[in-house]
Amino acid sequence: MALKINRTTQRVLKGIGIVLLVIAVTFMAKTFIWEKDYYRTKTGEKRAVADAPITRIISALNPSEKKPTDKELSEYQVEREFPRYLDIERLKIHARVQMSKVDTNGLLAVPNNIYDANWYSGSSKPGHNGYIIISGIHSTKSNKGIFANLDSLEVGDIIKIENGAGDTFKYEVKEINIVSDQKDSNSVLAKMQTRLNQSETLSLVTVKTNSANQEFESLVMLRANIKE
DSSP states (O other), X not given: OHHHHHHHHHHHHHHHHHHHHHHHHHHHHHHHHHHHHHHHHHHSXXXXXXXXXXXXXXXXXXXXXXXXXXXHHHHOOOOTTSEEEEEEGGGTEEEEEEEEOBOTTOEEEOOSBTTOEEEETTSOOTTSXXXXXXXXXXXXXXXXXXXXXXXXXXXXXXXXXXXXXXXXXXXXXXXEEEESSGGGHHHHHHHHTSOBTTBOEEEEEEEEEOXXXXXXXXXXXXXXXXXX
């Protein structure tokens, strides 16, 4: 009799264990699917889990000052959905857009050429309803970079991005942020990593340094919303 009860108990416990396992697996699957869909809704693409938040913009050491030829510009290629060119008519900018990443310390490097721009690969691609981050060099000891006059843009100015497939996206400047105290740059960098007005947002950022010693003077960051 005792043996029969033990076997029955074992079967019941085994059945309960299987049911609990099924429930746990189902819950985890639903949570994963919900989270994936949530971040795709918020950013327009999959969440970049491996990318660290940007906490500082660092200058390139001895960036190249060699201006690309017309042939080099026209032959420049990237993947279809990646930014290929940055155009700002008011500043007479037509620049190649390179790809960059953020290291584990949250440092985002500017381009290694004063005539190029850098797209942060942890941000969105144009047309994906997320936030896009592009950095550029303000100036070196001897020359001006493409973002030397970034702070002269005004609300309402138009910025264009062309991707590798040849599609052009237009963005209208909505706000300009300039901070002269490096301690205050954290809030600006955090804001840069969000969308503005719940719409696809392009952020351009540069660090202005002293021409003599290349020490920090100000951080300039503007945000623009896509024009439908």
